[in-house]
């Protein structure tokens with residue numbers, strides 16, 4: 001029951017950035033360059049939600065709040081949702097589906113290709129986020145596939161760092177958070193390997 005309420009609360013909270021944009025759009029609040037505001041807001045929220053998804057496992061283990069796993073999928077799907085809005089803003093509102101304009105822009109601003117790669121990698125993760133997919137793929141394969149989220153996070157931070165012209169503080173902050181989350185994984189992996197290297201009878205004494 002509590003998890004259900006938590007899920008509803010997270011669902012509603014995750015919609016706030018979109019609601020804010022819609023509210024601003026109807027109240028002349030998007031300023032002189034609305035497309036830029038929408039692109040930046042949706043890009044920011046995609047990255048924040050990717051990092052939040054990545055932080056669930058360490059948080060769950062460190063705090064022993066095991067219920068957190070129950071909200072990871074929803075947060076990941078919201079990352080994909082904001083990624084779709086971000087991408088749609090670019091191809092629709094910014095470039096108006098003009099392929100020639102997009103190709104020119106990509107040649108001029110290679111960070112777009114990096115962002116696109118990050119977005120494309122989110123697609124199989126979103127498509128296989130169901131319990132049915134876990135059963136179909138098998139737990140191990142599903143886990144292997146979902147490790148793509150690490151690469152997505154790296155590409156997303158590179159995309160942001162590359163596009164920023166002067167003030168690097170925000171992309172660096174995101175990069176530091178991502179670095180900590182990846183280091184945690186490396187630490188777990190190393191200690192797991194060490195544990196496996198210890199013969200089974202001795203392992204039970206450790």
Ligand code: HEM
Pocket residue numbers: 036039040041042043044045046047050083086087090112115116117118119122152156159160163
């Ligand atoms: C997982 C995928 C992606 C993430 C996490 C992401 C994230 C971001 C972030 C954080 C920003 C900067 C926001 C700010 O300045 O506050 C941004 C800007 C931008 N992104 Fe992405 N992005 C992704 C994919 C894409 C894709 C697929 C495209 C287009 C094909 C794209 C095009 C842009 C553009 C044009 C900007 C604004 C650049 C500027 O202001 O000069 N992004 N993105």
